[in-house]
Amino acid sequence: MSTRTDAPTRREQILGQAARLFAERGFHGVGVDEIGAAVGISGPGLYRHFAGKDAMLAELLVGISERLYSGGRRCMAEAGEAGLAPGATLDALIGRHIDFALDDRALITLHDRELDRLRDSDRKLVRQLQRQYVELWVGVVRQVHPELPEKEARASVHAVFGLLNSTPHLSRPSSLPDRDAAAALLHRLARGALAAAAGGAGGGAYGAEGAPAGGVYRVDGGTAGAGPRAED
Amino acid sequence: MSTRTDAPTRREQILGQAARLFAERGFHGVGVDEIGAAVGISGPGLYRHFAGKDAMLAELLVGISERLYSGGRRCMAEAGEAGLAPGATLDALIGRHIDFALDDRALITLHDRELDRLRDSDRKLVRQLQRQYVELWVGVVRQVHPELPEKEARASVHAVFGLLNSTPHLSRPSSLPDRDAAAALLHRLARGALAAAAGGAGGGAYGAEGAPAGGVYRVDGGTAGAGPRAED
């Protein structure tokens, strides 16, 4: 466990501030001058450290994806060595993800918000890492809940990520006492969700809820009279 | 229960396509020419219908917020008339939200992604509607789980929104059989999460998870040094 104490390099300062700004106002909403100002240099000085604005985003997203995945793998490895039960391994995975979500909120936000601003190759890389990370979870979840079919397990894992990554939204002041309480609550929520997913898999009592609530700007179906580009 | 069958007006077509495009590539990532092309007119023709690009986003976000809130209120009212138990009322709320999430995915995405591109007054309005909607949920959740403290209930509701709104991410092909199955699964996940939040509130077995996992570009605290992929 090497928690670094030495000062961050210029590159790291820049990436940190860029992550914060991108998360706050979106990739396109932030100018290079602003990023520069945030670290005390101005505008084009950034180009001594990065090939361009895109390169910063790419490095951020690839970085967080790699860390999530490798963190997950390490969890699994340690759990294997320690001979932990599947349930405990899942707890470790959840705890690790919560640490990411709470400590690197800005990156988590970016991670599922600006992915499509990347060059094709980088996007592919990030997507692949994401997929591998998801499959890690799916494997453990299905050990804990063997009765849960694979597709449902995968969808549930995505949903739980949505749950855990919601921390940016509850960042409002005075929301929860402290970090540990927030982590514990998120942990319970995640475990409970997964257990329930497995629990009632027989199909069921729900699903017959309220009528489709006729939408105003229905979009996804696409059909409608709505003009050109019929196919794609 | 007015499921509209008549053709959408021009304004509605535009809003629908704008929502889709904004959700796909972000507000700044879409040009007015593109929105126009999507409805068969080109570029500045849009200004016959809207004051500007910002106005479209504002109308979309205020609209979805209003619909979410009023849909929630209607649920509560109907549940009250029918004399439903709190649990059933909560199920109705969840079902309604899932309908929104599944049918108006693009708007749900926008809703928590582009909020800060709004003029102050519009943003305030949207935030207020969001808050009221959350409080609706908090009230019902605390009727179902009286032992859950208010702050934890509120945080849990936010987290459950994150869970339910994760549908855009699992949109990938072949993820789940059909809409009803997805809705049922999301429903179980949400109920399970809330039940678990209430269940172990005493603080507990969790929380002692893996060490803080020193972050790379630590941002939020502002202080701290962070290392580039230090360990591994």
Added chain:
DNA sequence: TTGCTCGGTTAGTGAGCGTTAACCTCGCCA
């Protein structure tokens, strides 16, 4: 017919912004 509104069109403008060019100044090594 005349004339007015509604909803389009194309051309142009002006601002913002990413990026590059040219220059400057340290600290360091031979």
Added chain:
DNA sequence: TGGCGAGGTTAACGCTCACTAACCGAGCAA
């Protein structure tokens, strides 16, 4: 001392893009 690379600076360029100006044709009422 001389050179040189690392890391800044300011000025300027060029492109994108929201928005405006000016014009136009269909429908329609008087």
